[in-house]
Amino acid sequence: MSNRLDLKASDLECLDVIAQHGPLSPTALARRTGQHPATLTGILDRLERGGWIARERDPADRRGVVVRAERGRGAEILRLYLVDSGMNAALDEILAGYADPELAVVADFLRRTAAAGGAAAQRLQSTG
Numbered sequence: 235m236s237n238r239l240d241l242k243a244s245d246l247e248c249l250d251v252i253a254q255h256g257p258l259s260p261t262a263l264a265r266r267t268g269q270h271p272a273t274l275t276g277i278l279d280r281l282e283r284g285g286w287i288a289r290e291r292d293p294a295d296r297r298g299v300v301v302r303a304e305r306g307r308g309a310e311i312l313r314l315y316l317v318d319s320g321m322n323a324a325l326d327e328i329l330a331g332y333a334d335p336e337l338a339v340v341a342d343f344l345r346r347t348a349a350a351g352g353a354a355a356q357r358l359q360s361t362g
Contacts, residue, residue: 252301259292259300266359
């Protein structure tokens with residue numbers, strides 16, 4: 235995926251965090267991704283040059299900067315993951331092998347797993 239988008243894995247990770255939690259200050263993004271601030275500056279420079287993010291003045295503190303994802307670019311990543319890679323068709327084929335009650339169990343498991351992962355990440359963030 236990185237090669238198709240001309241992005242590094244760390245770039246994609248930052249984009250994902252910004253999409254989920256943004257807009258964020260560079261400091262908050264560095265904390266969430268575990269990147270050193272100097273490394274993050276290089277990542278943000280690449281993402282900005284590629285049109286993936288924008289740096290803007292923080293509306294809450296005009297001295298600060300926030301990073302936000304450029305609108306519409308997330309769809310490009312999703313298209314590559316789901317359509318171009320054939321993942322949509324593969325998922326359709328997999329899901330066709332399950333009855334509705336089985337799909338309900340799978341969906342419940344995924345919802346609960348995502349919630350547990352989110353709660354664990356929040357706990358780590360609040361203690362770190």
